Amino acid sequence: MPHQTDIQEETAVTSAIFDHLALHGATPGPGETDHRPLPQPDEVEVAMATLFDTTIGLLTGSQLGDNLEEMLWSLTSIFHRRLTHIQSSSMTTNSRSGKVWPYRTAPRSPRSSSSASS
Numbered sequence: 001m002p003h004q005t006d007i008q009e010e011t012a013v014t015s016a017i018f019d020h021l022a023l024h025g026a027t028p029g030p031g032e033t034d035h036r037p038l039p040q041p042d043e044v045e046v047a048m049a050t051l052f053d054t055t056i057g058l059l060t061g062s063q064l065g066d067n068l069e070e071m072l073w074s075l076t077s078i079f080h081r082r083l084t085h086i087q088s089s090s091m092t093t094n095s096r097s098g099k100v101w102p103y104r105t106a107p108r109s110p111r112s113s114s115s116a117s118s
Helices: 004-024 041-059 065-094 112-117
Strands: none
Touching: 041 065
16 A cells, blocks of 8 residues: 555656646647647737737837837847748648648838838
């Protein structure tokens, strides 16, 4: 019969695993296929436009406003690097199944939407 401390240790390990799953979700390990769906392209476009509009609104007129363009390009670069990584790993995985990557790969200028409305 297990000791009380053994049961407590097993419970703590199981609890930690469930906490991790609740916080991060079940993600595939290295080399495993990720079956989670990608967001829809129109949802991504709206979310990114909202992100940039919010950032512009937040920083315009503040002490960081002078660096706004540089910060927007840095933000663009972060997402572009991650998109490139996801696309290359997705293309490798999907090349076997015949799926095609649905998103544009070239980022738009963060200023294009604000200059078009001016």
